[in-house]
Amino acid sequence: MQTQPHHAPLEACKRFALEQNRRLFDRAYALQHAAYELLERPDLDAETFSHYQTLKAKAQSQAREAIEHLQLVDRDIA
Numbered sequence: 001m002q003t004q005p006h007h008a009p010l011e012a013c014k015r016f017a018l019e020q021n022r023r024l025f026d027r028a029y030a031l032q033h034a035a036y037e038l039l040e041r042p043d044l045d046a047e048t049f050s051h052y053q054t055l056k057a058k059a060q061s062q063a064r065e066a067i068e069h070l071q072l073v074d075r076d077i078a
Helices: 006-037 045-078
Strands: none
Touching: 006 045
């Protein structure tokens, strides 16, 4: 039976955490992109602009969450 080095589970955990972090950043980017696409619409009105602001706020929140997550990964899974 072959055993893995002691650090292998920790590296797998960090790899998984970084994959999750990439997904968080990807979601933030997608929300930001969707928000900016609203500004490109020729029928831009107050309601559309309000929707833009909502999406932009969600994108910023996702980005903050991704940054905080990455900081935790860097701190706790060295």
